[in-house]
Amino acid sequence: MGARARRGDAGGRQVSSVTVAGRRVELARIGSGEPLLYLHGLADVHSALPPDPPTQLLHRLASSTAVVAPALPGYAGSDGLGPRADVEDHAFHLVDLLDEIGIGPVDVVGASFGGWLAAEFALRHPTRVRRLVLAAPLGLHVRDAPGVLFFGAAAPRGVGGFGEVRGVLFADPDGPVALDALPDELPRERALRWFGGLGGAAALGWRAPQLCDPKLAGRLDRIGMPTLVVWGADDRVAPVGQATAWQRGLPDARLEVIDGAGHALSLEEPDRLAELARDFLR
Numbered sequence: 001m002g003a004r005a006r007r008g009d010a011g012g013r014q015v016s017s018v019t020v021a022g023r024r025v026e027l028a029r030i031g032s033g034e035p036l037l038y039l040h041g042l043a044d045v046h047s048a049l050p051p052d053p054p055t056q057l058l059h060r061l062a063s064s065t066a067v068v069a070p071a072l073p074g075y076a077g078s079d080g081l082g083p084r085a086d087v088e089d090h091a092f093h094l095v096d097l098l099d100e101i102g103i104g105p106v107d108v109v110g111a112s113f114g115g116w117l118a119a120e121f122a123l124r125h126p127t128r129v130r131r132l133v134l135a136a137p138l139g140l141h142v143r144d145a146p147g148v149l150f151f152g153a154a155a156p157r158g159v160g161g162f163g164e165v166r167g168v169l170f171a172d173p174d175g176p177v178a179l180d181a182l183p184d185e186l187p188r189e190r191a192l193r194w195f196g197g198l199g200g201a202a203a204l205g206w207r208a209p210q211l212c213d214p215k216l217a218g219r220l221d222r223i224g225m226p227t228l229v230v231w232g233a234d235d236r237v238a239p240v241g242q243a244t245a246w247q248r249g250l251p252d253a254r255l256e257v258i259d260g261a262g263h264a265l266s267l268e269e270p271d272r273l274a275e276l277a278r279d280f281l282r
Contacts, residue, residue, distance in 0.1 A: 013029070013055060015029075016029075024077065024079045025070050025071065025079070025097060026076050026078050027068065028055075028069040029066065029069075030059065033064060035067075036068070036106065036107045036108075038057075038110075039069075040072060041111040042112050042150065057273060061274050061278065063278070072200055073090065076197060088124070091117070091124045094117070094128075105128055106128065109135070115139070116139030119139055120216070123219050131280070132225055133277045134228070134230070135266065137229070139216050141212040142241060142242045145238075145239040147242075150237050161185070163184070166178045169262060170267075171260055172268075220250050223250055227250050228254050228256065228276065230265060230276055230277075231257050232262045232263060233260065235262055
């Protein structure tokens with residue numbers, strides 16, 4: 001299998017490295033039962049142990065499933081796919097990963113950037129996905145509901161801290177959840193993981209309009225499996241108007257909007273997101 005165990009936490013989460021098509025992938029596992037694939041968002045890599053708050057959603061999902069959470073290409077301890085990689089390459093990467101770790105058709109929960117990749121994977125390889133939960137997925141360009149330019153807000157700042165990117169990701173940018181995730185005085189190691197990880201998303205989504213696939217809207221009807229779409233009412237990266245475009249385009253979709261939440265649902269609302277996902281997947 002090519003996996004190398006790294007370390008675990010008190011909650012039973014194990015992090016390892018696995019080699020997939022010659023590339024290293026950092027992988028977190030927690031829980032038991034039927035497998036669930038979790039694909040993280042722009043700023044919530046769950047495979048890395050510190051800091052701990054991003055793992056809260058994994059622990060909640062793992063109450064009834066065996067959660068597998070890879071760091072996406074270019075993030076944390078995972079190698080990138082190269083500067084010319086497109087969504088097709090990312091979809092094949094997920095096929096190779098599931099084959100390597102021996103997981104067949106699986107339920108998939110994808111948030112933000114991971115939600116976009118989950119949708120692209122599901123429409124290309126529908127026999128690999130049983131049911132789909134998309135939490136504020138990126139990927140669609142909705143002319144009437146454009147989001148902010150995320151990479152501009154997330155660029156490193158010499159002064160001023162991380163207030164701008166917190167304001168983009170969180171409904172309450174000065175609340176404890178946002179400040180814990182991105183404090184103004186971010187330790188160097190965490191800052192390197194943050195900005196290095198964003199390179200994985202930028203490699204795919206830098207071109208305007210950012211973080212979207214112009215062809216995806218016309219292909220949503222190929223995603224035929226039952227799908228739950230969850231959105232934060234105060235999302236600025238992907239405004240809630242985009243949620244209706246997903247619901248209209250998907251053949252079998254239900255939409256849930258969480259009041260008072262922004263784009264980083266897995267950090268701001270781990271309890272509510274896990275509850276909705278568990279109820280849907282049951």
